Amino acid sequence: MTLNKKSSALIIALVLVVVAGTLTYLSQRSEPNSQINNVVSLSANSITFNEVDKLADFAELVVIGYATDEFVDRDHVVTAFEDGTMQSFHTNTNIKIEQVLKKPDDFPENQKELTIIEPVSLLDGTKYTADNYVELQKNDKSVIFLMKNTFGDYGLINDNLGKFSLEETNQLNSLQSFTSQELSEYEVFRNSVLEKYNLD
Structure with a gap:
């Protein structure tokens, strides 16, 4: 007993x-994507525009919208070759659409949500970004320039000059890693975008 x-x-x-x-x-x-310990910027071979009118003409879809999730909570996609070398990366970002400024004929008139591709991703605490791209910030209302890829998904174009915050405070917080020259270029471009779409 x-x-x-x-x-x-x-x-x-x-x-x-x-x-x-x-x-x-x-x-x-x-969780593997719960925090960012390191940032790696890789060069990308993308088409860029230095004039707002050319960017606006090239874009298929231009919206005012905002990301609905924090960056770490988004769908991060990283692919690799058989030898383990990174092949590609991106993030699927869910956005709410408040206003459509330009759209193709087949884009639904009343669509209010869309998943877009951003050239940035997160894997095991490391953020991989194309040409120092800074992701859309949660709830930060922005003008976003998009183009459909060969798979039928809309992706953000023109790197950091493809999205422009309508809220100046949020914009400055998200661009802290920019050099003074990049900030100046962004500000000039942003003012032209706001003027073009009568948003100032």
Whole structure:
């Protein structure tokens, strides 16, 4: 009888140790995309425009909208070759559309949500970005220039000069990594976009 009580006590103690260890592990474990520890910018071979009118003519879809999720919570896609070398990366970003400024004929008149592709992604705490692209910020209403790819998905074009925040405070916070020259170029381009679409 004593042996059974000791065995039961030992089993209960072991179970408690295992449960405590599991809870500690789970509480300390972070999801692969839960934080950004490192940023790697890679060169991309993309078409860029230095004039708003040319960008607006080239874009198939121009909307005022905002990302609905935090960057770390979005669908990050990274593909690799057989040898493990990175092949491509992007993020599928869900946006809410508040206004359509330009659209192709086949774009639904009353569409209010869209998943777009951004040239940035997150893998194991490292953010990979094309040409220092800074992702759309959650709830930051912006003018977004888009083009449909060969798979029928809309992707943001013109890198950092393909989206322009309508809220100056949010815009400055998201562009902290820009050089003074890049900030100046962005500001000039942004003012031209606001003027073109009568948003100032």
